[in-house]
Amino acid sequence: xxxxxxxxxxxxxxxxxxxxxxxxxxxxxxxxxxxxxxxxxxxxxxxxxxxxxxxxxxxxxxxxxxxxxxxxxxxxxxxxxxxxxxxxxxxxxxxxxxxxxxxxxxxxxxxxxxxxxxxxxxxxxxxxxxxxxxxxxxxxxxxxxxxxxxxxxxxxxxxxxxxxxxxxxxxxxxxxxxxxxxxxxxxxxxxxxxxxxxxxxxxxxxxxxxxxxxxxxxxxxxxxxxxxxxxxxxxxxxxxxxx
Numbered sequence: 001x002x003x004x005x006x007x008x009x010x011x012x013x014x015x016x017x018x019x020x021x022x023x024x025x026x027x028x029x030x031x032x033x034x035x036x037x038x039x040x041x042x043x044x045x046x047x048x049x050x051x052x053x054x055x056x057x058x059x060x061x062x063x064x065x066x067x068x069x070x071x072x073x074x075x076x077x078x079x080x081x082x083x084x085x086x087x088x089x090x091x092x093x094x095x096x097x098x099x100x101x102x103x104x105x106x107x108x109x110x111x112x113x114x115x116x117x118x119x120x121x122x123x124x125x126x127x128x129x130x131x132x133x134x135x136x137x138x139x140x141x142x143x144x145x146x147x148x149x150x151x152x153x154x155x156x157x158x159x160x161x162x163x164x165x166x167x168x169x170x171x172x173x174x175x176x177x178x179x180x181x182x183x184x185x186x187x188x189x190x191x192x193x194x195x196x197x198x199x200x201x202x203x204x205x206x207x208x209x210x211x212x213x214x215x216x217x218x219x220x221x222x223x224x225x226x227x228x229x230x231x232x233x234x235x236x237x238x239x240x241x242x243x
Contacts, residue, residue: 068104075106084181089199090115098167098183110193113185116148116164121180130174140168144184149200152211157196161189162213 066078066085076093080101086092092102095112105111121139130136144166155162165185173179186198 072106075109076103077106078104083183086115086118086183088115088117089197089201091194091197095185098185107197108195110195112193113165113187114194114198115183116150116186116199117143117182117184119143119182121169121182130169130171133171136168136174140166140182140184143182148184150186150198150211150213151200154196154198155211155213158188158194160192162194162198163187163189164213 066081068078069076081104082101083098086102086104089107090104091107091109091111091114093105093111095102102112107114121136144164148164163186165187167181167183167185169179169181186194188194
């Protein structure tokens with residue numbers, strides 16, 4: 001009996017999975033989804049962090065709002081008042097500089113400085129780029145030393161020298177912070193605390209006449225000079241008597 005050709009053929013081996021994919025034209029290349037998942041998680045975390053920072057910042061700014069008490073038992077009308085909200089005539093405690101918040105206290109109590117003037121620079125100066133130190137400082141000095149009137153009675157009642165400190169924009173704050181504010185303060189030269197209201201309010205019924213520190217300093221110098229002359233005369237007369 002002859003054998004048929006099919007009986008002589010070797011049994012066909014089954015194809016492997018890789019061979020079947022290759023026969024179907026599938027190269028087997030697959031994208032790994034793990035890096036994309038990690039990147040998505042990072043984006044979500046960063047976005048949430050930025051939102052938290054911005055919202056937290058707004059909440060902090062709202063929390064910084066201050067309130068005014070008309071007749072406080074401790075004399076403090078307002079606490080942590082930002083520098084841009086200060087007003088002429090206010091007496092401040094906890095004062096460090098013209099950029100940091102301070103407390104507003106009754107001028108009858110002891111305080112660090114009194115605000116004499118708080119004014120934005122004029123439009124003809126502020127338009128455009130920084131006009132230069134001479135112009136900015138010149139305006140500030142004119143306002144603080146020539147236009148402010150102090151109470152003569154209050155100044156003469158103090159037995160120590162006073163000074164007017166002024167703060168004005170620098171080129172850096174002008175350009176970076178849009179700073180145009182000039183502030184004048186009254187303080188003691190020895191750094192000790194003041195008491196009393198020194199800013200003349202301009203009451204028509206008041207007998208108090210305005211003065212400035214230059215006039216007071218000249219009067220004190222004249223008084224001291226007269227006292228020295230009297231002492232010298234007294235010593236001369238004493239020497240004459242002894243002879």
